[in-house]
Amino acid sequence: MIxxxxxxxxxxxxKADFEAELGRFLDGGQYILGDYVKSFETNFADYCGTKYCIGTANGLDALTLILKSYIHLGRLAPNDEVIVPANTFIATILSVLHAGLKPVLVEPDADTYNISSKAVKExxxxxxxxxxxxxxxxxxxxxxxLQALSKTHDLLLIEDAAQAHGALDxxxxxxxxxxxxxxxSFYPSxxxxALGDGGAVTTNDEDLMNVLRSIxxxxxxxxxxxxxxxxNSRLDDIQALFLNFKLKKLDEDNAKRRSIALxxxxxxxxxxxxxxxxxRTKDHVFYVFMVRVEQRDDFRDYxxxxxxxxxxxxxxxxxKQNALTMFNQLRLPxxxxxxxxxxxxxxxxxxxNGEIDKVIQVINAY
Ligand SMILES: Cc1ncc(COP(=O)(O)O)c(C=O)c1O
Structure with missing residues (x-):
């Protein structure tokens, strides 16, 4: 099975690096907000080129806490509208609801599947x-x-980068x-x-970082x-320990994903x-290689x-989810x-290469 x-x-x-470090982790006795989290936050901020990184328990919390912190700072207020893509994993929209703000769902670009800046403007x-x-x-x-629109209209711009570690413009x-x-998000896939849940916020905004550190x-x-x-939304030290090793391989892994995609x-x-x-640039890290097929079930069975x-x-x-009845009537073709x-x-x-060959050959024979 592929x-x-x-x-x-x-x-x-x-495995070997992780097991070798586990002894030190256990002996160290500090399992929450310890040195492993500190070093991962430094490493990941360096990797992203941002001044700050704050670990969180998961990606949904990372988004929610950014919004909650901006409310605390007076940059957002309850019921303000936040424009979000309709074509996303539900977490993006849940974060806005959890923060007491109003999600406004807009359509994606039909080619890239990412939020349409024209639809955002409208x-x-x-x-x-x-x-x-x-x-x-x-x-x-x-x-x-999106940067231009946020500047013109004085809007905060937030990235949900849960699927895009290492993508470069x-x-x-x-x-x-x-x-x-x-x-x-550092969800295992x-x-x-990570080896469980984990998340982080990156930013250059010192005020935001100070509130996030506390909140x-x-x-x-x-x-x-x-x-x-x-x-209570902290990245665990044991996850940070593992992520420190994995981060070193991220660029190589992303390059391999791009070569398979090509x-x-x-x-x-x-x-x-x-x-x-x-x-064909480095702006994609192929967390997912998605194709579209009219007879989807038939194709997947095949x-x-x-x-x-x-x-x-x-x-x-x-x-269309039962959890979001307030949007069930929207038409987003x-x-x-x-x-x-x-x-x-x-x-x-x-x-x-054999597996890649086989996927290509089987799909072409469909
Ligand atoms: C686009 C997107 N946003 C947010 C999340 C939330 O991340 P987590 O599952 O770590 O809470 C995910 C991942 O699951 C995601 O794919």
């Missing part, structure tokens, strides 16, 4: 105070246009450093995935002194399979019969079409 992602193999590479109202750009599947959103700026603040740790900087109504793009020639739009796993990112758009036809095919930095 796995969608051979996570066990991906993480095996760090959705800006007097109540709009922020935009969240998601770098979906690992491909940077149209950040130049044409000037060499990395995801996480293209906005006021960015949220990352991510390009930089993610019970609103407290000094033990048992609580200045803000805070949360083979898929150049060699999959079946007209029933719509391939993604990609400009892949499985040929021992190829696939996934759907995502089967039901957020605005581009988003709906994408969700009805998308299939993610195997993508892992450890795929062998």
């Amino acid at each position: 796995k969608f992602l051979d996570l066990h193999k991906v993480n095996q590479r760090f 959705a800006i109202s007097n109540d709009t105070k922020a935009i969240i750009a998601v770098h979906l599947y690992g491909q940077l959103a149209d950040m130049n246009a 044409s000037s060499g700026t990395i995801a996480g450093n293209l906005s006021d603040a960015a949220a990352f 991510k390009n930089l995935g 993610h740790n019970y609103g407290s900087e000094k033990k048992y002194e609580n200045e803000i109504i805070g949360f 083979r898929y793009l150049d060699e999959i020639t079946n007209k029933k399979v719509i391939l993604p739009t990609y400009n 892949l499985l019969q040929n021992n190829i796993e696939s996934h759907i990112h995502y089967p039901k758009p957020p605005h 581009i988003t709906e079409k994408i969700h009805d036809t998308c299939v993610s095919i195997p993508m892992s930095p450890l795929m062998t």
Whole structure:
């Protein structure tokens, strides 16, 4: 079976380093907000080119805490509108609701599947105070246009970079450093995935960093002194320990993902399979290689019969979810079409040439 992602193999590479460090971790006796978290925060800020990085318990919290912190700073107020892509994982939209703000869902660009800057422009109202750009599947959103819109209309711009660790724009700026603040997820399947939940915020905004440092740790900087109504959302030291090893391999892994993507793009020639739009730069890290097929179930059954796993990112758009009844009446045809036809095919930095050959050959024979 060709796995969608051979996570066990991906993480095996760090087993010896991880086990060697575990003894020191156990003996050190500080398991929360210790030295491993401090060093990972420094390393990840350096990697992204930002002044600050603050670890959080997961990516959803990273997004929510950015918004909550901006409310605390008076930059956002309850019920302000936040423009979000309709075509995203539900976490982006949940973060806005959890912060007591109003998500405004807009359609993606039909080619890149990322939020359409034209649709964003049309959705800006007097109540709009922020935009969240998601770098979906690992491909940077149209950040130049979104930066220009946020500047013109004095809006906060936030990146949901949960799927895009290491994606670079044409000037060499990395995801996480293209906005006021960015949220990352280290969910195990991510390009930089931990051994459980984890997340982080990157930013150059010192005021935001100061509030985040406090709000993610019970609103407290000094033990048992609580200045803000805070949360318990911290990156665990054991996850930071592992991520420090994995971060060193991230660029190499992303390059491998891009090389597999190029083979898929150049060699999959079946007209029933719509391939993604990609400009062949480093602006995509292929967390997911998504194709679109009209007869999706039939295609996935066929892949499985040929021992190829696939996934759907995502089967039901957020605005159709029972949890989000307030959006159920929205008509978002581009988003709906994408969700009805998308299939993610195997993508892992450890795929062998034989496996890549087989995926291409089986898809072409469909
Ligand atoms: C686009 C996007 N945003 C946010 C999240 C939330 O991250 P987490 O699962 O770590 O809370 C995820 C990942 O699951 C995601 O893919």
